Amino acid sequence: MASQREQQLMRRALELAANGPARGVNPRVGCVIVSPDGTIIGEGWHRGAGTPHAEVAALSQTAPDAARGATAIVTLEPCNHTGRTGPCVDALLDAGIARVVYASTDPGGDSSGGGTRLRESGVDVEGGVLESEVDAFLGTWMTTARLARPHVTVKWASSLDGRTAAADGTSQWITGAESRADAHLLRSQHDAIAVGTGTVLTDDPSLTARDSAGALLAEQPVPVVFGTRAIPGGARLRQHPLPLIQVDGRDLAADLRLLRERGIRSLFIEGGPTLVSAFVRAGLVDSYVVYLAPALLGGDRVALTDIGVASIDEARRLTITDITLTGDDARLTLSPKGR
Known part of the structure; x- marks a missing residue:
């Protein structure tokens, strides 16, 4: 179960997500990377179609190998497909992330399944943390993606x-x-x-x-x-x-x-x-x-x-x-x- 600290960091990730374009074709997503001792070592958000996803943007702020064993807090389940950018799942695995906490499940037919793949690769994964808040924030995008x-x-x-x-x-x-x-x-x-x-x-x-x-x-x-x-x-x-x-x-x-x-x-x-x-x-x-x-x-x-x-x-x-x-x-x- 997500700790109180992880819930606080999810709200920080949601604040970061709000920096993204409100009417883009992609969802507004925020991510926080936290070291094993609880220190924030990277933050990022998706800035629009064709730009790095939030997880990649946050990882880019970390020092080499600093993310190994760390936790990624992200507002939307990491994507598992290649579009204009590569799968976020690959980036997290390559960085050595040990735990992923996300809020909303990705409803996309092509992009979903990131949580499952991370678990199968040995990463500790927890979804649904502050899901209702993030779903409400994603409103329009989530409706369109689901329906x-x-x-x-x-x-x-x-x-x-x-x-x-x-x-x-x-x-x-x-x-x-x-x-x-x-x-x-x-x-x-x-x-x-x-x-x-x-x-x-x-x-x-x-x-x-x-x-x-x-x-x-x-x-x-x-x-x-x-x-x-x-x-x-x-x-x-x-x-x-x-x-x-x-x-x-x-x-x-x-x-x-x-x-x-x-x-x-x-x-x-x-x-x-x-x-x-x-x-x-x-x-x-x-x-x-x-x-x-x-x-x-x-x-x-x-x-x-x-x-x-x-x-x-x-x-x-x-x-x-x-x-x-x-x-x-x-x-x-x-x-x-x-x-």
Whole structure:
């Protein structure tokens, strides 16, 4: 069982991992090399595709033969395949590492199995140390690797009683400027943003990420539209800096696989209740972001429609992972219970 010291060092490895690129194709991984007497002799993290993996980066800081008999603390199971770089398992074995402690198991079909190979080579291996924390940190990458589809986040803004518009259909603005600015920042942190054709035809959104002055942010999400209806040539989406992707929306799981093949790893859904409810009903939502305004509207303009829940026993329970005040509003971040 991992010692308290090793758990502390795993948190240090997680801090190192956060230095890596947040939206790269590879996971953000950190590694700490510890001598038999408990001294840190090397630290490293993965800096992006084609660069040394965290284990190799950490080993490069050690003196010749200093890692022999040492322990490697790494946030993700060492890889066991050759891509742009060689297997981390080989580097650890060549360095004479005696013990490897890792958090999350590598879900990749080609890259997994590093822990098993290390054990078979006589290395003392322990996995699952702070696994839930590291899995949460890896979020988008882990979802994509495990499920071969983008990590899906749905977002809506509503009154306290769950209404997204007043009885006459007006909805600008339920939440305040701070919430809207925060939502635009979230847009910029995702590979793509999605709505349904109904929203396009009714609201004519631009689906860009902008600052409070209306200027485009440096990072823009790819606009995605679900549905078969034609998008007008004059729609503001046609002026988006990135090319539009339209999928028919009949098979959401297949659509997500297609988007993954197009390089989309994180999808931010801002569609209306029809599209959002379809994703919830299909069990394809990985996280929720809900902006709640301290206002009451009443009426039937609700955030969700039918999600396949007939009784309270069937309620889709969520776990609140964060509550942040955005001006006068509250932003809730949630995940499906059990994930």
